Amino acid sequence: MKPATHDAGMTVSRPAVGVLLRDWRRRRRLSQLELSIRADISTRHLSFLETGRSSPSREMVLQLADRLDLALRERNRLLLAAGFAPVYSENALDAPPMTVIRSAIRQVLDGHEPYPAVVVDRSWNLVAANESLSVLTDLVAPRLLVPPANVLRASLHPNGLAPHIVNLGEWRSHLLHRLSRQVEFSGDPDLADLEEELRGYPGGETHASGPTANDIVVPVRLRRGGRVLNLFTTLATFGTPLDVTLSELSIESFYPADEETARELRTRRSDPS
Structure with a gap:
């Protein structure tokens, strides 16, 4: 040492x-x-x-x-x-050098309305979000949204989205598989602790069966106000980061998986009540 x-x-x-x-x-x-x-x-x-x-x-x-x-x-x-100075900077997102990055993130989030979108760090802590994320966060216990709010915890916790997810077993398997791969690749002990915590949550057996011939993506089916919203997600990262903070940011965007969900989200945007 x-x-x-x-x-x-x-x-x-x-x-x-x-x-x-x-x-x-x-x-x-x-x-x-x-x-x-x-x-x-x-x-x-x-x-x-x-x-x-x-x-x-x-x-x-x-x-x-x-x-x-x-x-x-x-x-x-x-x-x-090895005794050398670090090569890559690590600026806080609110630091002056990150001004253009904050502007780009805001543009992406706002441009995704009326559909939800979030920015998370490497630990899946919420960094930023657009207004439409409220379609999800309204269903989550306030204590799970106290910064730093972890989006995976908020998704699978019994006081989070879990009771409202129709296909909880399938969605839980998808999130845990993604997190497990991240733990293996990164060796991050904090992520390993998070995975252990999430696997201990009740309320949904791991979905063991594979996709059917008609499946395209794994959706999350969310029961809200007597309706079921069908959503799928995409994950985007910055292409050529040279800053540690920037390299660890991801933008997860939710899209409607059917026209009924799209119409519901558009209506909610125009009339939040």
């Missing part, structure tokens, strides 16, 4: 870069030979880097991080572990 000194004078342990490289290689299910071929280095050199017998250059850290397909946050962590 390498020491890391903070401004307050406290020293904490930080994993050596070789340990992190080895752990990420194993998480990606790559042998040393496979990774060395991808990175165009010898297996011997990679072995020396992982065991600490050799120290990687800044360029080598970035090259290996790229071949391991690491998130920007993890690339910065590797650089710090």
